[in-house]
Amino acid sequence: MSLAAAEEAGVVPAATYARILLAVEGTTGADPAGAEHLLTTAEQALHRAGDEWGLALATFVRAEIGFRTGSLRQAEAERLAERAAAGFAGLGDRWGHSAVLGHHGTAVRVAGRPAEAVPLIERSARLAGELGLLLTLQWMQAELAYCALLLDDRDTALRRCAEAEETARRLGAGPGASFAALARGVDARRRGDLASARSVLAPAVEQLVAAGIGGLAAALAVQLGHTLEQSGELAAADRTHRRALELGGAAALPSALEGLACVAVAGAVAGGAVAGGAVPGRAVPGRAVAGGAVAGGTVPGAGAERAAQLLGAAAAERDRAGRPADAVEQADRDRAMTACRVLLGDERVARALAEGRRTGPGPLVEG
Structure with a gap:
Protein backbone atom coordinates (compact mmCIF):
# COMPACT_ATOMS: atom_id res chain seq x y z
CA MET A 1 0.00 0.00 0.00
CA SER A 2 1.37 3.43 -0.92
CA LEU A 3 1.80 6.14 1.69
CA ALA A 4 -0.99 8.22 0.12
CA ALA A 5 -3.39 5.26 0.07
CA ALA A 6 -2.54 4.27 3.66
CA GLU A 7 -3.08 7.81 4.91
CA GLU A 8 -6.36 8.13 3.06
CA ALA A 9 -7.56 4.83 4.53
CA GLY A 10 -6.29 5.75 7.98
CA VAL A 11 -4.12 2.62 8.21
CA VAL A 12 -1.41 3.89 10.54
CA PRO A 13 0.95 0.85 10.52
CA ALA A 14 0.99 0.71 6.73
CA ALA A 15 1.60 4.46 6.50
CA THR A 16 4.43 4.19 9.02
CA TYR A 17 6.27 1.48 7.10
CA ALA A 18 5.65 3.28 3.82
CA ARG A 19 7.44 6.30 5.27
CA ILE A 20 10.45 4.16 6.22
CA LEU A 21 10.61 2.65 2.74
CA LEU A 22 10.39 6.08 1.13
CA ALA A 23 13.15 7.33 3.44
CA VAL A 24 15.50 4.72 1.97
CA GLU A 25 15.74 7.04 -1.03
CA GLY A 26 17.71 9.30 1.27
CA THR A 27 20.72 7.01 0.83
CA THR A 28 21.19 8.63 -2.59
CA GLY A 29 21.61 12.04 -0.99
CA ALA A 30 18.43 13.32 -2.64
CA ASP A 31 16.17 15.41 -0.38
CA PRO A 32 17.87 14.74 2.99
CA ALA A 33 15.37 16.97 4.79
CA GLY A 34 12.51 14.94 3.32
CA ALA A 35 14.08 11.65 4.42
CA GLU A 36 14.63 13.03 7.93
CA HIS A 37 11.00 14.14 8.16
CA LEU A 38 9.77 10.74 6.99
CA LEU A 39 11.90 8.88 9.54
CA THR A 40 11.03 11.20 12.42
CA THR A 41 7.32 10.88 11.71
CA ALA A 42 7.60 7.10 11.40
CA GLU A 43 9.59 6.79 14.63
CA GLN A 44 7.00 8.78 16.55
CA ALA A 45 4.29 6.39 15.40
CA LEU A 46 6.46 3.35 16.16
CA HIS A 47 7.13 4.58 19.71
CA ARG A 48 3.42 5.08 20.29
CA ALA A 49 2.72 1.57 19.00
CA GLY A 50 5.59 -0.04 20.91
CA ASP A 51 6.89 -1.51 17.64
CA GLU A 52 10.49 -2.42 18.48
CA TRP A 53 11.13 -4.15 15.15
CA GLY A 54 10.02 -1.09 13.22
CA LEU A 55 12.23 1.12 15.40
CA ALA A 56 15.24 -1.12 14.66
CA LEU A 57 14.47 -0.87 10.94
CA ALA A 58 14.13 2.92 11.05
CA THR A 59 17.42 3.17 12.97
CA PHE A 60 19.08 0.96 10.36
CA VAL A 61 17.85 3.23 7.56
CA ARG A 62 19.02 6.33 9.41
CA ALA A 63 22.49 4.78 9.89
CA GLU A 64 22.72 3.80 6.24
CA ILE A 65 21.79 7.31 5.10
CA GLY A 66 24.59 8.60 7.30
CA PHE A 67 27.08 6.09 5.90
CA ARG A 68 26.18 6.75 2.29
CA THR A 69 25.81 10.53 2.31
CA GLY A 70 28.03 11.72 5.13
CA SER A 71 25.04 13.52 6.67
CA LEU A 72 26.15 12.14 10.04
CA ARG A 73 29.60 11.88 11.54
CA GLN A 74 30.97 8.36 10.99
CA ALA A 75 31.01 7.63 14.72
CA GLU A 76 27.34 8.64 15.08
CA ALA A 77 26.28 6.52 12.09
CA GLU A 78 28.17 3.57 13.58
CA ARG A 79 26.44 4.03 16.94
CA LEU A 80 23.09 3.93 15.14
CA ALA A 81 24.11 0.75 13.31
CA GLU A 82 25.12 -0.87 16.59
CA ARG A 83 21.75 0.11 18.11
CA ALA A 84 19.86 -1.31 15.13
CA ALA A 85 21.87 -4.55 15.24
CA ALA A 86 21.20 -4.92 18.95
CA GLY A 87 17.52 -4.24 18.38
CA PHE A 88 17.19 -6.98 15.75
CA ALA A 89 19.31 -9.40 17.81
CA GLY A 90 17.19 -8.77 20.90
CA LEU A 91 14.08 -9.67 18.93
CA GLY A 92 15.70 -12.83 17.57
CA ASP A 93 15.66 -11.50 14.01
CA ARG A 94 18.84 -12.93 12.54
CA TRP A 95 18.00 -11.61 9.07
CA GLY A 96 17.90 -8.03 10.29
CA HIS A 97 20.97 -8.58 12.46
CA SER A 98 22.94 -9.95 9.48
CA ALA A 99 21.85 -7.10 7.23
CA VAL A 100 22.92 -4.37 9.66
CA LEU A 101 26.25 -6.07 10.41
CA GLY A 102 27.02 -6.32 6.70
CA HIS A 103 26.22 -2.69 5.93
CA GLY A 192 51.47 -7.02 -13.88
CA ASP A 193 49.07 -9.36 -15.70
CA LEU A 194 47.03 -6.65 -17.37
CA ALA A 195 45.40 -8.98 -19.90
CA SER A 196 43.97 -11.11 -17.09
CA ALA A 197 42.84 -8.03 -15.18
CA ARG A 198 40.94 -6.80 -18.23
CA SER A 199 39.38 -10.20 -18.94
CA VAL A 200 38.04 -10.35 -15.37
CA LEU A 201 36.97 -6.73 -14.92
CA ALA A 202 35.36 -5.87 -18.28
CA PRO A 203 32.55 -8.46 -18.22
CA ALA A 204 31.94 -7.92 -14.50
CA VAL A 205 31.31 -4.21 -15.09
CA GLU A 206 28.68 -5.01 -17.72
CA GLN A 207 27.03 -7.65 -15.51
CA LEU A 208 26.72 -5.19 -12.63
CA VAL A 209 25.38 -2.45 -14.92
CA ALA A 210 22.77 -4.88 -16.24
CA ALA A 211 21.83 -5.76 -12.64
CA GLY A 212 21.42 -2.07 -11.77
CA ILE A 213 24.27 -2.08 -9.20
CA GLY A 214 25.84 1.16 -10.37
CA GLY A 215 28.04 1.93 -7.38
CA LEU A 216 29.89 -1.38 -7.50
CA ALA A 217 30.04 -1.25 -11.30
CA ALA A 218 31.77 2.13 -10.94
CA ALA A 219 34.40 0.69 -8.58
CA LEU A 220 35.22 -2.02 -11.09
CA ALA A 221 35.17 0.47 -13.96
CA VAL A 222 37.84 2.54 -12.19
CA GLN A 223 40.05 -0.54 -11.92
CA LEU A 224 39.39 -1.33 -15.58
CA GLY A 225 40.35 2.24 -16.44
CA HIS A 226 43.66 1.85 -14.62
CA THR A 227 44.26 -1.41 -16.45
CA LEU A 228 43.66 0.24 -19.82
CA GLU A 229 45.87 3.20 -18.92
CA GLN A 230 48.73 0.95 -17.82
CA SER A 231 48.29 -0.94 -21.09
CA GLY A 232 48.80 2.31 -23.01
CA GLU A 233 45.17 2.61 -24.15
CA LEU A 234 44.75 6.13 -22.86
CA ALA A 235 41.64 7.23 -24.74
CA ALA A 236 39.80 4.06 -23.69
CA ALA A 237 40.99 4.56 -20.12
CA ASP A 238 39.69 8.13 -20.08
CA ARG A 239 36.28 7.01 -21.34
CA THR A 240 36.13 4.24 -18.75
CA HIS A 241 36.88 6.55 -15.81
CA ARG A 242 34.24 8.98 -17.08
CA ARG A 243 31.78 6.12 -17.26
CA ALA A 244 32.58 5.33 -13.63
CA LEU A 245 31.57 8.89 -12.79
CA GLU A 246 28.24 8.38 -14.53
CA LEU A 247 27.61 5.01 -12.88
CA GLY A 248 28.68 5.76 -9.33
CA GLY A 249 27.88 9.41 -8.79
CA ALA A 250 29.35 11.09 -5.72
CA ALA A 251 30.62 7.84 -4.20
CA ALA A 252 32.78 7.13 -7.25
CA LEU A 253 33.97 10.70 -7.72
CA PRO A 254 37.31 10.66 -5.85
CA SER A 255 38.63 7.41 -7.31
CA ALA A 256 37.45 8.29 -10.82
CA LEU A 257 39.17 11.68 -10.59
CA GLU A 258 42.36 9.92 -9.52
CA GLY A 259 41.96 7.61 -12.50
CA LEU A 260 41.65 10.57 -14.82
CA ALA A 261 44.77 12.02 -13.20
CA CYS A 262 46.67 8.83 -14.01
CA VAL A 263 45.53 9.10 -17.62
CA ALA A 264 46.46 12.77 -17.85
CA VAL A 265 49.98 12.27 -16.53
CA ALA A 266 50.46 9.20 -18.73
CA GLY A 267 49.49 11.40 -21.67
CA ALA A 268 52.04 14.00 -20.58
CA VAL A 269 54.76 11.35 -20.63
CA ALA A 270 53.57 10.06 -23.99
CA GLY A 271 53.65 13.61 -25.30
CA GLY A 272 57.29 13.97 -24.43
CA ALA A 273 57.09 16.13 -21.32
CA VAL A 274 60.09 14.18 -20.00
CA ALA A 275 62.96 13.46 -22.37
CA GLY A 276 62.61 9.93 -23.62
CA GLY A 277 59.35 9.55 -21.70
CA ALA A 278 61.21 8.30 -18.65
CA VAL A 279 59.09 8.59 -15.55
CA PRO A 280 59.64 5.87 -12.95
CA GLY A 281 57.16 3.05 -13.33
CA ARG A 282 55.62 4.35 -16.54
CA ALA A 283 56.10 3.29 -20.11
CA VAL A 284 53.31 4.22 -22.47
CA PRO A 285 53.20 4.79 -26.21
CA GLY A 286 52.30 8.22 -27.50
CA ARG A 287 48.56 8.47 -28.06
CA ALA A 288 45.95 11.18 -28.01
CA VAL A 289 43.90 11.31 -24.84
CA ALA A 290 40.21 12.16 -24.70
CA GLY A 291 39.45 15.02 -22.35
CA GLY A 292 42.39 17.18 -23.34
CA ALA A 293 45.33 15.66 -21.48
CA VAL A 294 47.46 15.46 -24.62
CA ALA A 295 46.22 16.56 -28.00
CA GLY A 296 48.39 17.51 -30.90
CA GLY A 297 50.36 20.60 -29.89
CA THR A 298 49.48 20.63 -26.19
CA VAL A 299 52.16 22.46 -24.20
CA PRO A 300 54.47 19.89 -22.54
CA GLY A 301 53.59 19.57 -18.87
CA ALA A 302 49.98 20.71 -19.30
CA GLY A 303 48.75 17.16 -18.86
CA ALA A 304 50.77 16.79 -15.66
CA GLU A 305 49.41 20.07 -14.31
CA ARG A 306 45.86 18.96 -15.03
CA ALA A 307 46.64 15.63 -13.35
CA ALA A 308 47.78 17.40 -10.19
CA GLN A 309 44.64 19.56 -10.24
CA LEU A 310 42.53 16.40 -10.52
CA LEU A 311 44.38 14.92 -7.56
CA GLY A 312 43.68 18.09 -5.57
CA ALA A 313 39.97 17.94 -6.44
CA ALA A 314 39.87 14.25 -5.48
CA ALA A 315 41.53 14.96 -2.12
CA ALA A 316 38.97 17.67 -1.39
CA GLU A 317 36.13 15.28 -2.21
CA ARG A 318 37.63 12.60 0.06
CA ASP A 319 37.91 15.10 2.89
CA ARG A 320 34.35 16.30 2.37
CA ALA A 321 32.84 12.80 2.27
CA GLY A 322 35.11 11.21 4.88
CA ARG A 323 36.19 8.54 2.40
CA PRO A 324 39.98 8.12 2.62
CA ALA A 325 41.75 6.32 -0.20
CA ASP A 326 42.14 2.63 0.58
CA ALA A 327 45.40 0.80 -0.08
CA VAL A 328 44.49 0.03 -3.70
CA GLU A 329 43.35 3.58 -4.43
CA GLN A 330 46.34 5.09 -2.62
CA ALA A 331 48.78 3.12 -4.77
CA ASP A 332 47.31 4.65 -7.92
CA ARG A 333 47.16 8.10 -6.37
CA ASP A 334 50.82 7.78 -5.37
CA ARG A 335 52.01 6.75 -8.81
CA ALA A 336 50.21 9.71 -10.38
CA MET A 337 51.63 12.06 -7.78
CA THR A 338 55.17 10.73 -8.27
CA ALA A 339 54.95 11.29 -12.01
CA CYS A 340 53.56 14.81 -11.52
CA ARG A 341 56.45 15.72 -9.22
CA VAL A 342 58.99 14.43 -11.73
CA LEU A 343 57.35 16.39 -14.54
CA LEU A 344 56.58 19.63 -12.71
CA GLY A 345 58.61 19.83 -9.52
CA ASP A 346 57.25 20.18 -6.02
CA GLU A 347 56.35 23.88 -6.22
CA ARG A 348 54.24 23.62 -9.38
CA VAL A 349 52.57 20.49 -8.07
CA ALA A 350 51.65 22.25 -4.83
CA ARG A 351 50.08 25.13 -6.77
CA ALA A 352 48.15 22.76 -9.04
CA LEU A 353 46.88 20.71 -6.08
CA ALA A 354 45.63 23.88 -4.39
CA GLU A 355 43.97 25.02 -7.62
CA GLY A 356 42.19 21.67 -7.94
CA ARG A 357 40.95 21.89 -4.37
CA ARG A 358 39.70 25.43 -5.02
CA THR A 359 37.93 24.87 -8.34
CA GLY A 360 36.56 21.40 -7.66
CA PRO A 361 36.06 18.64 -10.22
CA GLY A 362 33.57 20.34 -12.53
CA PRO A 363 35.87 22.35 -14.82
CA LEU A 364 38.48 19.59 -14.81
CA VAL A 365 36.08 16.81 -15.83
CA GLU A 366 34.44 18.99 -18.44
CA GLY A 367 37.75 20.21 -19.86
Whole structure:
Protein backbone atom coordinates (compact mmCIF):
# COMPACT_ATOMS: atom_id res chain seq x y z
CA MET A 1 0.00 0.00 0.00
CA SER A 2 1.37 3.43 -0.92
CA LEU A 3 1.80 6.14 1.69
CA ALA A 4 -0.99 8.22 0.12
CA ALA A 5 -3.39 5.26 0.07
CA ALA A 6 -2.54 4.27 3.66
CA GLU A 7 -3.08 7.81 4.91
CA GLU A 8 -6.36 8.13 3.06
CA ALA A 9 -7.56 4.83 4.53
CA GLY A 10 -6.29 5.75 7.98
CA VAL A 11 -4.12 2.62 8.21
CA VAL A 12 -1.41 3.89 10.54
CA PRO A 13 0.95 0.85 10.52
CA ALA A 14 0.99 0.71 6.73
CA ALA A 15 1.60 4.46 6.50
CA THR A 16 4.43 4.19 9.02
CA TYR A 17 6.27 1.48 7.10
CA ALA A 18 5.65 3.28 3.82
CA ARG A 19 7.44 6.30 5.27
CA ILE A 20 10.45 4.16 6.22
CA LEU A 21 10.61 2.65 2.74
CA LEU A 22 10.39 6.08 1.13
CA ALA A 23 13.15 7.33 3.44
CA VAL A 24 15.50 4.72 1.97
CA GLU A 25 15.74 7.04 -1.03
CA GLY A 26 17.71 9.30 1.27
CA THR A 27 20.72 7.01 0.83
CA THR A 28 21.19 8.63 -2.59
CA GLY A 29 21.61 12.04 -0.99
CA ALA A 30 18.43 13.32 -2.64
CA ASP A 31 16.17 15.41 -0.38
CA PRO A 32 17.87 14.74 2.99
CA ALA A 33 15.37 16.97 4.79
CA GLY A 34 12.51 14.94 3.32
CA ALA A 35 14.08 11.65 4.42
CA GLU A 36 14.63 13.03 7.93
CA HIS A 37 11.00 14.14 8.16
CA LEU A 38 9.77 10.74 6.99
CA LEU A 39 11.90 8.88 9.54
CA THR A 40 11.03 11.20 12.42
CA THR A 41 7.32 10.88 11.71
CA ALA A 42 7.60 7.10 11.40
CA GLU A 43 9.59 6.79 14.63
CA GLN A 44 7.00 8.78 16.55
CA ALA A 45 4.29 6.39 15.40
CA LEU A 46 6.46 3.35 16.16
CA HIS A 47 7.13 4.58 19.71
CA ARG A 48 3.42 5.08 20.29
CA ALA A 49 2.72 1.57 19.00
CA GLY A 50 5.59 -0.04 20.91
CA ASP A 51 6.89 -1.51 17.64
CA GLU A 52 10.49 -2.42 18.48
CA TRP A 53 11.13 -4.15 15.15
CA GLY A 54 10.02 -1.09 13.22
CA LEU A 55 12.23 1.12 15.40
CA ALA A 56 15.24 -1.12 14.66
CA LEU A 57 14.47 -0.87 10.94
CA ALA A 58 14.13 2.92 11.05
CA THR A 59 17.42 3.17 12.97
CA PHE A 60 19.08 0.96 10.36
CA VAL A 61 17.85 3.23 7.56
CA ARG A 62 19.02 6.33 9.41
CA ALA A 63 22.49 4.78 9.89
CA GLU A 64 22.72 3.80 6.24
CA ILE A 65 21.79 7.31 5.10
CA GLY A 66 24.59 8.60 7.30
CA PHE A 67 27.08 6.09 5.90
CA ARG A 68 26.18 6.75 2.29
CA THR A 69 25.81 10.53 2.31
CA GLY A 70 28.03 11.72 5.13
CA SER A 71 25.04 13.52 6.67
CA LEU A 72 26.15 12.14 10.04
CA ARG A 73 29.60 11.88 11.54
CA GLN A 74 30.97 8.36 10.99
CA ALA A 75 31.01 7.63 14.72
CA GLU A 76 27.34 8.64 15.08
CA ALA A 77 26.28 6.52 12.09
CA GLU A 78 28.17 3.57 13.58
CA ARG A 79 26.44 4.03 16.94
CA LEU A 80 23.09 3.93 15.14
CA ALA A 81 24.11 0.75 13.31
CA GLU A 82 25.12 -0.87 16.59
CA ARG A 83 21.75 0.11 18.11
CA ALA A 84 19.86 -1.31 15.13
CA ALA A 85 21.87 -4.55 15.24
CA ALA A 86 21.20 -4.92 18.95
CA GLY A 87 17.52 -4.24 18.38
CA PHE A 88 17.19 -6.98 15.75
CA ALA A 89 19.31 -9.40 17.81
CA GLY A 90 17.19 -8.77 20.90
CA LEU A 91 14.08 -9.67 18.93
CA GLY A 92 15.70 -12.83 17.57
CA ASP A 93 15.66 -11.50 14.01
CA ARG A 94 18.84 -12.93 12.54
CA TRP A 95 18.00 -11.61 9.07
CA GLY A 96 17.90 -8.03 10.29
CA HIS A 97 20.97 -8.58 12.46
CA SER A 98 22.94 -9.95 9.48
CA ALA A 99 21.85 -7.10 7.23
CA VAL A 100 22.92 -4.37 9.66
CA LEU A 101 26.25 -6.07 10.41
CA GLY A 102 27.02 -6.32 6.70
CA HIS A 103 26.22 -2.69 5.93
CA HIS A 104 28.09 -1.55 9.03
CA GLY A 105 31.14 -3.60 8.07
CA THR A 106 31.15 -2.23 4.54
CA ALA A 107 30.93 1.32 5.88
CA VAL A 108 33.86 0.71 8.24
CA ARG A 109 35.92 -0.64 5.32
CA VAL A 110 35.04 2.39 3.21
CA ALA A 111 36.06 4.62 6.12
CA GLY A 112 39.58 3.18 5.88
CA ARG A 113 39.50 0.52 8.61
CA PRO A 114 39.41 -2.86 6.87
CA ALA A 115 40.83 -4.79 9.83
CA GLU A 116 37.92 -3.57 12.00
CA ALA A 117 35.45 -4.30 9.20
CA VAL A 118 36.36 -7.98 8.91
CA PRO A 119 34.75 -9.21 12.19
CA LEU A 120 31.50 -7.38 11.40
CA ILE A 121 31.35 -8.81 7.88
CA GLU A 122 32.27 -12.30 9.09
CA ARG A 123 29.41 -12.24 11.60
CA SER A 124 27.03 -11.11 8.87
CA ALA A 125 28.24 -13.89 6.59
CA ARG A 126 27.90 -16.51 9.34
CA LEU A 127 24.30 -15.53 10.06
CA ALA A 128 23.47 -15.40 6.35
CA GLY A 129 24.95 -18.88 5.88
CA GLU A 130 22.94 -20.27 8.79
CA LEU A 131 19.75 -18.79 7.36
CA GLY A 132 20.47 -19.84 3.78
CA LEU A 133 20.53 -16.23 2.60
CA LEU A 134 22.83 -16.91 -0.31
CA LEU A 135 22.47 -13.46 -1.87
CA THR A 136 23.73 -11.81 1.31
CA LEU A 137 26.34 -14.51 1.85
CA GLN A 138 27.99 -14.09 -1.56
CA TRP A 139 28.13 -10.32 -1.09
CA MET A 140 29.80 -10.68 2.32
CA GLN A 141 32.26 -13.24 0.97
CA ALA A 142 33.27 -10.83 -1.78
CA GLU A 143 33.56 -8.00 0.76
CA LEU A 144 35.89 -10.19 2.81
CA ALA A 145 37.96 -10.89 -0.31
CA TYR A 146 38.49 -7.18 -0.92
CA CYS A 147 39.26 -6.54 2.77
CA ALA A 148 41.89 -9.29 2.66
CA LEU A 149 43.43 -7.70 -0.42
CA LEU A 150 43.61 -4.36 1.37
CA LEU A 151 45.33 -6.10 4.26
CA ASP A 152 47.90 -7.71 1.90
CA ASP A 153 46.60 -11.23 2.56
CA ARG A 154 46.47 -12.52 -1.00
CA ASP A 155 45.80 -16.17 -0.13
CA THR A 156 42.75 -15.27 1.95
CA ALA A 157 41.54 -12.85 -0.72
CA LEU A 158 41.62 -15.52 -3.43
CA ARG A 159 39.99 -18.08 -1.13
CA ARG A 160 37.18 -15.66 -0.35
CA CYS A 161 36.79 -14.92 -4.07
CA ALA A 162 36.35 -18.63 -4.74
CA GLU A 163 33.76 -18.86 -1.96
CA ALA A 164 31.75 -15.94 -3.36
CA GLU A 165 31.89 -17.43 -6.85
CA GLU A 166 30.74 -20.83 -5.57
CA THR A 167 27.86 -19.27 -3.63
CA ALA A 168 26.80 -17.33 -6.74
CA ARG A 169 26.93 -20.59 -8.71
CA ARG A 170 24.74 -22.33 -6.12
CA LEU A 171 22.24 -19.48 -6.22
CA GLY A 172 22.32 -19.31 -9.99
CA ALA A 173 22.43 -15.52 -9.95
CA GLY A 174 23.57 -12.56 -7.92
CA PRO A 175 26.51 -10.15 -7.80
CA GLY A 176 28.94 -12.24 -5.77
CA ALA A 177 31.11 -13.39 -8.67
CA SER A 178 31.09 -9.91 -10.22
CA PHE A 179 32.06 -8.34 -6.89
CA ALA A 180 34.81 -10.95 -6.48
CA ALA A 181 36.13 -9.82 -9.86
CA LEU A 182 37.19 -6.57 -8.16
CA ALA A 183 39.69 -8.41 -5.95
CA ARG A 184 40.78 -10.71 -8.76
CA GLY A 185 41.30 -7.77 -11.12
CA VAL A 186 43.35 -5.81 -8.59
CA ASP A 187 45.42 -8.90 -7.83
CA ALA A 188 46.15 -9.37 -11.54
CA ARG A 189 47.13 -5.69 -11.88
CA ARG A 190 49.49 -6.01 -8.94
CA ARG A 191 51.14 -8.97 -10.63
CA GLY A 192 51.47 -7.02 -13.88
CA ASP A 193 49.07 -9.36 -15.70
CA LEU A 194 47.03 -6.65 -17.37
CA ALA A 195 45.40 -8.98 -19.90
CA SER A 196 43.97 -11.11 -17.09
CA ALA A 197 42.84 -8.03 -15.18
CA ARG A 198 40.94 -6.80 -18.23
CA SER A 199 39.38 -10.20 -18.94
CA VAL A 200 38.04 -10.35 -15.37
CA LEU A 201 36.97 -6.73 -14.92
CA ALA A 202 35.36 -5.87 -18.28
CA PRO A 203 32.55 -8.46 -18.22
CA ALA A 204 31.94 -7.92 -14.50
CA VAL A 205 31.31 -4.21 -15.09
CA GLU A 206 28.68 -5.01 -17.72
CA GLN A 207 27.03 -7.65 -15.51
CA LEU A 208 26.72 -5.19 -12.63
CA VAL A 209 25.38 -2.45 -14.92
CA ALA A 210 22.77 -4.88 -16.24
CA ALA A 211 21.83 -5.76 -12.64
CA GLY A 212 21.42 -2.07 -11.77
CA ILE A 213 24.27 -2.08 -9.20
CA GLY A 214 25.84 1.16 -10.37
CA GLY A 215 28.04 1.93 -7.38
CA LEU A 216 29.89 -1.38 -7.50
CA ALA A 217 30.04 -1.25 -11.30
CA ALA A 218 31.77 2.13 -10.94
CA ALA A 219 34.40 0.69 -8.58
CA LEU A 220 35.22 -2.02 -11.09
CA ALA A 221 35.17 0.47 -13.96
CA VAL A 222 37.84 2.54 -12.19
CA GLN A 223 40.05 -0.54 -11.92
CA LEU A 224 39.39 -1.33 -15.58
CA GLY A 225 40.35 2.24 -16.44
CA HIS A 226 43.66 1.85 -14.62
CA THR A 227 44.26 -1.41 -16.45
CA LEU A 228 43.66 0.24 -19.82
CA GLU A 229 45.87 3.20 -18.92
CA GLN A 230 48.73 0.95 -17.82
CA SER A 231 48.29 -0.94 -21.09
CA GLY A 232 48.80 2.31 -23.01
CA GLU A 233 45.17 2.61 -24.15
CA LEU A 234 44.75 6.13 -22.86
CA ALA A 235 41.64 7.23 -24.74
CA ALA A 236 39.80 4.06 -23.69
CA ALA A 237 40.99 4.56 -20.12
CA ASP A 238 39.69 8.13 -20.08
CA ARG A 239 36.28 7.01 -21.34
CA THR A 240 36.13 4.24 -18.75
CA HIS A 241 36.88 6.55 -15.81
CA ARG A 242 34.24 8.98 -17.08
CA ARG A 243 31.78 6.12 -17.26
CA ALA A 244 32.58 5.33 -13.63
CA LEU A 245 31.57 8.89 -12.79
CA GLU A 246 28.24 8.38 -14.53
CA LEU A 247 27.61 5.01 -12.88
CA GLY A 248 28.68 5.76 -9.33
CA GLY A 249 27.88 9.41 -8.79
CA ALA A 250 29.35 11.09 -5.72
CA ALA A 251 30.62 7.84 -4.20
CA ALA A 252 32.78 7.13 -7.25
CA LEU A 253 33.97 10.70 -7.72
CA PRO A 254 37.31 10.66 -5.85
CA SER A 255 38.63 7.41 -7.31
CA ALA A 256 37.45 8.29 -10.82
CA LEU A 257 39.17 11.68 -10.59
CA GLU A 258 42.36 9.92 -9.52
CA GLY A 259 41.96 7.61 -12.50
CA LEU A 260 41.65 10.57 -14.82
CA ALA A 261 44.77 12.02 -13.20
CA CYS A 262 46.67 8.83 -14.01
CA VAL A 263 45.53 9.10 -17.62
CA ALA A 264 46.46 12.77 -17.85
CA VAL A 265 49.98 12.27 -16.53
CA ALA A 266 50.46 9.20 -18.73
CA GLY A 267 49.49 11.40 -21.67
CA ALA A 268 52.04 14.00 -20.58
CA VAL A 269 54.76 11.35 -20.63
CA ALA A 270 53.57 10.06 -23.99
CA GLY A 271 53.65 13.61 -25.30
CA GLY A 272 57.29 13.97 -24.43
CA ALA A 273 57.09 16.13 -21.32
CA VAL A 274 60.09 14.18 -20.00
CA ALA A 275 62.96 13.46 -22.37
CA GLY A 276 62.61 9.93 -23.62
CA GLY A 277 59.35 9.55 -21.70
CA ALA A 278 61.21 8.30 -18.65
CA VAL A 279 59.09 8.59 -15.55
CA PRO A 280 59.64 5.87 -12.95
CA GLY A 281 57.16 3.05 -13.33
CA ARG A 282 55.62 4.35 -16.54
CA ALA A 283 56.10 3.29 -20.11
CA VAL A 284 53.31 4.22 -22.47
CA PRO A 285 53.20 4.79 -26.21
CA GLY A 286 52.30 8.22 -27.50
CA ARG A 287 48.56 8.47 -28.06
CA ALA A 288 45.95 11.18 -28.01
CA VAL A 289 43.90 11.31 -24.84
CA ALA A 290 40.21 12.16 -24.70
CA GLY A 291 39.45 15.02 -22.35
CA GLY A 292 42.39 17.18 -23.34
CA ALA A 293 45.33 15.66 -21.48
CA VAL A 294 47.46 15.46 -24.62
CA ALA A 295 46.22 16.56 -28.00
CA GLY A 296 48.39 17.51 -30.90
CA GLY A 297 50.36 20.60 -29.89
CA THR A 298 49.48 20.63 -26.19
CA VAL A 299 52.16 22.46 -24.20
CA PRO A 300 54.47 19.89 -22.54
CA GLY A 301 53.59 19.57 -18.87
CA ALA A 302 49.98 20.71 -19.30
CA GLY A 303 48.75 17.16 -18.86
CA ALA A 304 50.77 16.79 -15.66
CA GLU A 305 49.41 20.07 -14.31
CA ARG A 306 45.86 18.96 -15.03
CA ALA A 307 46.64 15.63 -13.35
CA ALA A 308 47.78 17.40 -10.19
CA GLN A 309 44.64 19.56 -10.24
CA LEU A 310 42.53 16.40 -10.52
CA LEU A 311 44.38 14.92 -7.56
CA GLY A 312 43.68 18.09 -5.57
CA ALA A 313 39.97 17.94 -6.44
CA ALA A 314 39.87 14.25 -5.48
CA ALA A 315 41.53 14.96 -2.12
CA ALA A 316 38.97 17.67 -1.39
CA GLU A 317 36.13 15.28 -2.21
CA ARG A 318 37.63 12.60 0.06
CA ASP A 319 37.91 15.10 2.89
CA ARG A 320 34.35 16.30 2.37
CA ALA A 321 32.84 12.80 2.27
CA GLY A 322 35.11 11.21 4.88
CA ARG A 323 36.19 8.54 2.40
CA PRO A 324 39.98 8.12 2.62
CA ALA A 325 41.75 6.32 -0.20
CA ASP A 326 42.14 2.63 0.58
CA ALA A 327 45.40 0.80 -0.08
CA VAL A 328 44.49 0.03 -3.70
CA GLU A 329 43.35 3.58 -4.43
CA GLN A 330 46.34 5.09 -2.62
CA ALA A 331 48.78 3.12 -4.77
CA ASP A 332 47.31 4.65 -7.92
CA ARG A 333 47.16 8.10 -6.37
CA ASP A 334 50.82 7.78 -5.37
CA ARG A 335 52.01 6.75 -8.81
CA ALA A 336 50.21 9.71 -10.38
CA MET A 337 51.63 12.06 -7.78
CA THR A 338 55.17 10.73 -8.27
CA ALA A 339 54.95 11.29 -12.01
CA CYS A 340 53.56 14.81 -11.52
CA ARG A 341 56.45 15.72 -9.22
CA VAL A 342 58.99 14.43 -11.73
CA LEU A 343 57.35 16.39 -14.54
CA LEU A 344 56.58 19.63 -12.71
CA GLY A 345 58.61 19.83 -9.52
CA ASP A 346 57.25 20.18 -6.02
CA GLU A 347 56.35 23.88 -6.22
CA ARG A 348 54.24 23.62 -9.38
CA VAL A 349 52.57 20.49 -8.07
CA ALA A 350 51.65 22.25 -4.83
CA ARG A 351 50.08 25.13 -6.77
CA ALA A 352 48.15 22.76 -9.04
CA LEU A 353 46.88 20.71 -6.08
CA ALA A 354 45.63 23.88 -4.39
CA GLU A 355 43.97 25.02 -7.62
CA GLY A 356 42.19 21.67 -7.94
CA ARG A 357 40.95 21.89 -4.37
CA ARG A 358 39.70 25.43 -5.02
CA THR A 359 37.93 24.87 -8.34
CA GLY A 360 36.56 21.40 -7.66
CA PRO A 361 36.06 18.64 -10.22
CA GLY A 362 33.57 20.34 -12.53
CA PRO A 363 35.87 22.35 -14.82
CA LEU A 364 38.48 19.59 -14.81
CA VAL A 365 36.08 16.81 -15.83
CA GLU A 366 34.44 18.99 -18.44
CA GLY A 367 37.75 20.21 -19.86
